[in-house]
Amino acid sequence: MRLGFHLSIAGSLLRAISQAQVLGCQALQIFIQNPRAWKWREIPRPEKDAFIAARKLAGLGPVAVHLTYLPNLASVDAALYQKSRERLAQELALARDLEADYLICHPGHAPLSLESFQRVARGLAAAVEQIPPPPLVLLENTAGQGQELGWLPEHLGLIMRLAGVPLGLCLDTSHAFGAGYDLRHPGGVARLLLEIARGPGLERIKIIHLNDSRAPLGSRRDRHAHLGQGTIGLEGFRHLFSHPWLRPVAAIMETPKRQQADEWRNLLTARSLISTQMLPG
Ligand SMILES: [Zn+2]
Numbered sequence: 501m502r503l504g505f506h507l508s509i510a511g512s513l514l515r516a517i518s519q520a521q522v523l524g525c526q527a528l529q530i531f532i533q534n535p536r537a538w539k540w541r542e543i544p545r546p547e548k549d550a551f552i553a554a555r556k557l558a559g560l561g562p563v564a565v566h567l568t569y570l571p572n573l574a575s576v577d578a579a580l581y582q583k584s585r586e587r588l589a590q591e592l593a594l595a596r597d598l599e600a601d602y603l604i605c606h607p608g609h610a611p612l613s614l615e616s617f618q619r620v621a622r623g624l625a626a627a628v629e630q631i632p633p634p635p636l637v638l639l640e641n642t643a644g645q646g647q648e649l650g651w652l653p654e655h656l657g658l659i660m661r662l663a664g665v666p667l668g669l670c671l672d673t674s675h676a677f678g679a680g681y682d683l684r685h686p687g688g689v690a691r692l693l694l695e696i697a698r699g700p701g702l703e704r705i706k707i708i709h710l711n712d713s714r715a716p717l718g719s720r721r722d723r724h725a726h727l728g729q730g731t732i733g734l735e736g737f738r739h740l741f742s743h744p745w746l747r748p749v750a751a752i753m754e755t756p757k758r759q760q761a762d763e764w765r766n767l768l769t770a771r772s773l774i775s776t777q778m779l780p781g
């Protein structure tokens with residue numbers, strides 16, 4: 501399993517690559533637009549080519565793009581829904597242009613109903629039919645904050661069945677804990693993986709978002725913490741990574757960013773966690 505961080509592209513896409521190299525990452529996640537604005541920055545062809553070349557030279561892979569925050573693929577507001585669908589297709593096309601491997605998105609915010617899941621599925625299907633993989637679109641589990649859909653694996657499985665196009669899964673550990681899966685104990689890990697097996701399917705898990713949590717179990721709140729300094733704790737991650745059913749391509753950390761020492765510490769911790777994983781026998 502390859503390890504990396506979500507890194508900033510402030511200024512230029514190349515900034516994330518050089519940061520990843522400094523940290524010794526194998527995998528990388530980025531936003532490809534300002535995550536808190538609808539405004540679109542046209543990326544010049546030379547910057548795209550430089551990104552692709554630098555990424556190859558750095559041996560970085562997989563590269564995942566996280567959809568920006570404003571699109572809501574479940575929105576009941578027709579105008580916002582349409583805008584969100586267009587934005588998804590636009591970011592997916594750019595991610596393809598940048599030769600990214602995955603595009604990760606959350607299901608969206610809406611009242612819990614079949615119609616809400618159908619809206620998400622229609623939006624995803626339209627985008628994937630227009631821009632087929634790669635990049636593969638990954639749906640991410642959420643903590644279920646407010647009206648956020650997707651805190652249960654069965655939500656994600658339902659969206660995938662309704663969409664009927666190739667989709668993968670991104671499993672966020674802090675979101676799963678917030679949603680009520682007690683990863684501190686082998687039983688909680690087993691319950692989560694069993695529900696994924698019954699819903700979307702274990703083979704769909706491509707990326708783990710490896711985050712500890714600052715929120716209590718089942719609080720339905722989304723608060724990330726440094727590995728081993730949150731409510732999940734290192735024992736929990738050990739249970740998760742020692743489970744034979746979990747074989748993601750990469751683990752990406754979205755831990756708080758205050759100083760670079762934090763990144764080094766998280767990376768060392770993550771390495772020690774997965775060093776026992778995937779040993780033969
Ligand atoms: Zn996410």
Ligand SMILES: [Zn+2]
Nearest residue numbers: 675722723724
């Ligand atoms: Zn989160």
